[in-house]
Amino acid sequence: MRHLIDITDFTVEEIEAILDLGDEMIADPAAYKEALRGKILATLFFEPSTRTRLSFESAMLSLGGSVLGFSSADSSSTAKGESLMDTIRTVSCYSDIIAMRHPKEGAPMAGSLKSYVPIINAGDGGHNHPTQTLTDLMTIRRCKGRLGNMVVGMCGDLKFGRTVHSLIGAMSRYEGVEFVLISPPELKVPAYINDELKKKAIPFREVETMEEVMPELDVLYMTRVQKERFFNEADYIRLKDTYILDPEKLRTAKTDLSILHPLPRVNEISTRVDDDPRAVYFDQVRNGRFVRMALIKTLLDWRNEA
Amino acid sequence: MKVDSIHTGIVLDHIRAGRGMDVYRYLHLDELDCPVAYMRNVRSEAMGRKDIIKIDANINVDLDVLGYLDPGITVNIIVDGQLVEKKKLSLPEKLTNVITCKNPRCITTVEGALDQVFLLKDRARGVYRCMFCDAERKSKALR
Numbered sequence: 001m002r003h004l005i006d007i008t009d010f011t012v013e014e015i016e017a018i019l020d021l022g023d024e025m026i027a028d029p030a031a032y033k034e035a036l037r038g039k040i041l042a043t044l045f046f047e048p049s050t051r052t053r054l055s056f057e058s059a060m061l062s063l064g065g066s067v068l069g070f071s072s073a074d075s076s077s078t079a080k081g082e083s084l085m086d087t088i089r090t091v092s093c094y095s096d097i098i099a100m101r102h103p104k105e106g107a108p109m110a111g112s113l114k115s116y117v118p119i120i121n122a123g124d125g126g127h128n129h130p131t132q133t134l135t136d137l138m139t140i141r142r143c144k145g146r147l148g149n150m151v152v153g154m155c156g157d158l159k160f161g162r163t164v165h166s167l168i169g170a171m172s173r174y175e176g177v178e179f180v181l182i183s184p185p186e187l188k189v190p191a192y193i194n195d196e197l198k199k200k201a202i203p204f205r206e207v208e209t210m211e212e213v214m215p216e217l218d219v220l221y222m223t224r225v226q227k228e229r230f231f232n233e234a235d236y237i238r239l240k241d242t243y244i245l246d247p248e249k250l251r252t253a254k255t256d257l258s259i260l261h262p263l264p265r266v267n268e269i270s271t272r273v274d275d276d277p278r279a280v281y282f283d284q285v286r287n288g289r290f291v292r293m294a295l296i297k298t299l300l301d302w303r304n305e306a
Numbered sequence: 307m308k309v310d311s312i313h314t315g316i317v318l319d320h321i322r323a324g325r326g327m328d329v330y331r332y333l334h335l336d337e338l339d340c341p342v343a344y345m346r347n348v349r350s351e352a353m354g355r356k357d358i359i360k361i362d363a364n365i366n367v368d369l370d371v372l373g374y375l376d377p378g379i380t381v382n383i384i385v386d387g388q389l390v391e392k393k394k395l396s397l398p399e400k401l402t403n404v405i406t407c408k409n410p411r412c413i414t415t416v417e418g419a420l421d422q423v424f425l426l427k428d429r430a431r432g433v434y435r436c437m438f439c440d441a442e443r444k445s446k447a448l449r
Binding site: 106110190191199 | 409411412413414415416417418419420427428433435436437438439440441442
C-alpha cells in the first residue's frame with residue numbers, strides 16, 4: 001500500500017502524472033464530481049490548521065466523497081492518553097484514506113506502519129509537508145511551464161520551514177535547478193539538507209539579504225517565521241521581522257518572477273505586493289485544492305490496483 | 307598481567323583503546339552470569355594500544371551494535387579452545403533499538419511502542435538518520 005509521507009516517496013513521473021491530473025481537474029471539475037462517491041477521507045489534525053484541513057475536505061467533497069475527523073488533539077482520544085498508533089488503527093477502520101497533521105516529526109511515518117489505509121502527511125512538525133510541495137510544484141509548473149532550469153530563491157525560516165525542506169527535496173530532482181537560500185544564520189536549512197545538496201552536486205548559495213540576489217531569481221518562495229516552532233519566545237521576537245517583501249525590493253526582480261508563499265502570511269509580504277502579477281500565492285491556494293483531489297484519487301486508484 | 311584463555315566463548319579484539327566500556331555497556335555484558343574479562347590498554351603492533359573483552363560463554367553478540375560502535379572490532383569465536391570463526395564487522399545498514407533519537411520533536415520521544423530505527427545514509431562519514439524525523443547520529447567509531 002502506498003502512502004505519501006515524504007515527497008520523494010513518489011517518483012518524478014508519478015508526481016508529473018498527479019500534476020497532469022490536477023490540471024485536468026481544474027479544466028473540467030464537473031467530470032470528477034462523482035469520482036469518489038462512497039469513499040471516506042479522515043482528516044486527523046493533532047495541530048491546528050485552517051487552510052490545509054479545509055483544502056483536504058474541499059478536495060474530497062469535490063470528488064463526491066465524504067469527510068470525518070477532528071481539528072485538534074484536544075477533541076480526540078489523544079486527550080485521554082491514547083497512543084497515536086492506536087488512534088490510527090481505529091480511524092483506519094472507519095475510513096478509506098487518512099490525511100494527518102501532527103506536531104511531532106515522523107508521526108505520519110509512524111502512523112503508516114499500523115494503518116490499514118493510505119496515509120497522507122499533511123505536515124509533521126518542522127519536518128515535511130509534501131502536499132504543500134505538490135501545490136508548489138503545480139503552481140510553478142503552471143506559471144513557468146516547466147520544473148527545471150531555473151533559479152529558486154527560498155527566503156525566511158529555512159530551519160523549521162517544512163515546506164522549504166520538502167520543496168528543496170522535490171526540485172532537486174529536476175535538471176538545471178539552482179537554489180539561493182536566504183535566511184539569518186539562526187534559521188539556515190538543517191545540515192542534512194545541506195549535505196544532500198552537496199552530495200548530489202546541486203548548486204546552492206546561502207545569503208542573508210534578498211536584495212543581493214533578487215535580479216537572478218525565477219521563483220521566490222517566501223516563508224513565515226513560525227512562532228510555534230520556537231522553544232524560546234525571545235528568539236522568535238528577534239527573528240520574526242527579518243525579511244519583508246515589498247514593491248521597492250521587487251524593483252530589480254525579473255518581470256516573469258513568480259512569488260510563492262505557503263500561507264498564512266503575517267507580515268513577510270506587504271499587502272502592496274498582492275496585486276503585482278508576479279504574486280501567485282493565492283493561485284497556490286486554489287491549486288492546493290485540485291492537486292489534493294488528484295492525490296487522493298491517485299492513492300485510492302493505486303490501492304484498488306494493488 | 308595474565309588473563310586465562312577461554313575454552314568456549316567469544317573474544318572481542320581490536321577495540322579502540324578506552325572504548326571497551328562502551329562495548330561492555332551496549333552489549334549489556336553486566337547482565338551475564340559467566341566470567342567476562344575486560345582488558346584495557348593492551349599493547350598492539352597495529353594499533354599501539356587496544357582493548358580486549360573475553361566472554362567465557364557462547365552468547366549471541368549483536369553484531370549490528372558492534373559494527374555501529376566500531377567496525378574495526380574483530381569477533382573471534384572459540385570452541386573447545388580452538389578459534390573456529392573470525393568475524394569482520396561493517397557499519398550496518400539499519401540499526402533497530404541500538405541508539406535513541408535526540409530530537410525532542412521526534413515522534414519516538416512520545417510513542418513508547420515505536421522502535422528506534424536509524425538508517426545508514428553516508429557510510430564514509432558513518433552518518434545515520436532517524437527513520438522518522440531524519441535527525442542525524444554519527445557512528446561512535448568515526449567521531
